Amino acid sequence: MTEAARKILEEALNLDADERASLAAELLASLQEREQDVEKAWAAEIERRSRNAADERGTDWRVAFEEIRADVLRR
Numbered sequence: 887m888t889e890a891a892r893k894i895l896e897e898a899l900n901l902d903a904d905e906r907a908s909l910a911a912e913l914l915a916s917l918q919e920r921e922q923d924v925e926k927a928w929a930a931e932i933e934r935r936s937r938n939a940a941d942e943r944g945t946d947w948r949v950a951f952e953e954i955r956a957d958v959l960r961r
Contacts, residue, residue, distance in 0.1 A: 887895070898909055945953075 898906060901909065
């Protein structure tokens with residue numbers, strides 16, 4: 887924790903209980919907003935990757951498995 891944060895904490899601890907509760911609620915709400923932004927970004931990335939995967943024609947898993955199996959047996 888930085889010196890500035892320690893000073894703010896010290897001042898906050900001198901507030902009455904209702905003011906501390908309000909301050910804590912505001913701080914928690916600000917963290918939840920950031921978490922929501924992160925969740926939205928991940929959702930968009932997952933959707934993008936899903937679209938890309940659906941658009942690409944990959945190798946059937948059975949074919950890939952047999953290629954890997956044959957490669958391992960050759961060793």
